[in-house]
Amino acid sequence: MRRVRPAAVLMVAVPLLLALVGPWLVPAEQARTAPFLPDGLLGTDFVGRDTWYQVLDGGRSVVLVALAATALAYAVGVPWGVTAATARLRIVDEVLMRPLDLLLAVPSLLLLIVLATVAGPGVAVLVGIVALIAFPDVARIARAAALEIGGRPALEAMRMQGESWWRTSVVYMGRSMARPLAADAGVRLTSSLYLVASASFLGVGVPPDAADWAVMVDRNRTGLFLQPWAVVVPAVLIIALSVGLNLLFDRALRKEPR
Known part of the structure; x- marks a missing residue:
């Protein structure tokens, strides 16, 4: 039986839990003091806010945007690639x-900056831009998988027996494509995290003083030697989520030894 690595689960669970539950634990009114003080659990940030509250509130804009963008890229890219692979006319x-x-x-990154400049700020805009950047790779992988599956004798036999389009192109092909698409999902989600974090780091799509893990890394780096937790904690959370996701996908897709 395939065992899941506890370390990988922990690396994914902690950032996800903070992203989902953290904002609900942040008080509506937060006092501000001097920047980069050792006060509180993790000290204060570059404008004197409590770093712990910023960590709790800063994961949603990175994690949830990356998840939404990846899901949107697959929702559009997979049908796009399958349609291209199964089209009878090469021109299609x-x-x-x-x-x-x-x-x-x-x-x-260049495409991200140009599109964000044209489209303007906003979470929905950032989701759409990251999904658009990820979509071509998803479509190409889906097309390659569909081309390989489309030439299998089993699928040809199903078509000769008069099986419906739903049974051949959706049920059989979808089940056969699940593994290569799942193998790509971990890499694609990590890429989305990188793009969202880069966008936040560059100030694209989010305000420069937003409660965002990537913004925290950028804005607090000037006080790294005075109060390092404001940089180290959000950076570790982003890295842990990226590495943990890839470890989990790699473990889940690894075949059992005979």
Whole structure:
């Protein structure tokens, strides 16, 4: 029986729990003192706010945005790739996939900054931009998986027997594609976390003084040697979530030895 690594579970559970529950534990009114003091559990940040409360409140904008963007990228990218792979006319495949090559040719951070500048600030905008950047890779992986599955004798036999489109293209192909898509999901979610954190670090999509883990790393780095927890704790949480997710996906997809 495949065992899940407790360390990986802990690395994922703590940031997710803080992102989901943390904002509810933050008081509505927070007193401000001098910057980078050792007061409280984790001291104060660059504007004198309690760092612990900022950690509790700062995960939602990073974690939930990354999760939403990844889910949106798969919701659009998988049908897009499967449609391109199963189209009987080659022109359909070309029309669907060639524009994605143009998106992939642009560096993701550059595309993020340009799109965010044009679209303006906002959480929904950031979700859409990160999903758009992740979408071409998801579509290409879905297309490659669908092409491999589409040539299997079992699928050809199902079509010759008159099985419905739902049974062949959705049920059988979807079940066969689950493993390669799941293998990609961990990497894709980590990439989304990186993009969201980079956007926050650059001040794209969130205010410069927002309660956000990536913003905390950027804004508090000037006081790193005075009050390091304001930088170390949010940075460790982001890294732990990224590494833990990949460990969990790797463990879940690893085949059992015979």
